[in-house]
Amino acid sequence: DGGITQSPKYLFRKEGQNVTLSCEQNLNHDAMYWYRQDPGQGLRLIYYSQIVNDFQKGDIAEGYSVSREKKESFPLTVTSAQKNPTAFYLCASSMLNNYGYTFGSGTRLTVV
Amino acid sequence: AQSVTQLDSQVPVFEEAPVELRCNYSSSVSVYLFWYVQYPNQGLQLLLKYLSGSTLVESINGFEAEFNKSQTSFHLRKPSVHISDTAEYFCAVTSPRTQGAQKLVFGQGTRLTINP
Numbered sequence: 001d002g003g004i005t006q007s008p009k010y011l012f013r014k015e016g017q018n019v020t021l022s023c024e025q026n027l028n029h030d031a032m033y034w035y036r037q038d039p040g041q042g043l044r045l046i047y048y049s050q051i052v053n054d055f056q057k058g059d060i061a062e063g064y065s066v067s068r069e070k071k072e073s074f075p076l077t078v079t080s081a082q083k084n085p086t087a088f089y090l091c092a093s094s095m096l097n098n099y100g101y102t103f104g105s106g107t108r109l110t111v112v
Numbered sequence: 113a114q115s116v117t118q119l120d121s122q123v124p125v126f127e128e129a130p131v132e133l134r135c136n137y138s139s140s141v142s143v144y145l146f147w148y149v150q151y152p153n154q155g156l157q158l159l160l161k162y163l164s165g166s167t168l169v170e171s172i173n174g175f176e177a178e179f180n181k182s183q184t185s186f187h188l189r190k191p192s193v194h195i196s197d198t199a200e201y202f203c204a205v206t207s208p209r210t211q212g213a214q215k216l217v218f219g220q221g222t223r224l225t226i227n228p
Contacts, residue, residue: 035218044218058215090156092155094214099144100158103156105155108153
């Protein structure tokens with residue numbers, strides 16, 4: 001079955017460490033997105049990518065980095081520069097010019 | 113810039129009662145509108161969407177939403193809720209003028225709790 005896989009489901013990180021969240025899709029979608037979800041704030045866009053080797057900043061990109069070396073993969077790195085990284089992170093994908101997102105099941109990151 | 117406001121952060125209702133989750137948007141251009149549902153510790157699933165045509169759109173599980181351009185609203189309704197409808201609901205907007213990646217702007221979410 002086609003879909004988006006995010007791993008791990010839960011992640012704990014010590015302050016000052018970088019951590020990478022995985023997002024893989026087998027839907028042959030061109031566009032991929034990373035959103036951050038905090039209680040009462042909805043979803044906020046971190047980064048998005050329309051094509052391999054190209055990506056753009058969203059509304060809250062500071063302290064995050066991404067890569068898009070393969071169409072299927074769009075990993076997100078939460079760096080030590082992110083002041084408040086504890087959150088639920090959601091990856092999504094879509095075809096270009098198509099208004100249907102498919103979401104992964106999310107990664108809950110906790111800084112300890 | 114576009115924005116979405118969900119007027120209620122939490123809505124408690126009794127089972128089999130009707131419910132309305134309110135969503136208002138702000139945009140200087142034409143819009144496409146969406147409702148997504150999120151069950152605990154899961155990703156979001158598309159519930160319904162308005163792209164064009166009839167302003168009343170329906171989902172397969174009994175929800176409906178009506179696009180009201182004059183009031184810039186897209187409220188979600190269900191005439192009789194079930195315990196299984198307990199979830200968080202998100203309203204989202206994008207513009208049909210956007211080419212390529214379709215960036216959605218989400219509201220803050222409304223937590224719907226169904227009591228027996």
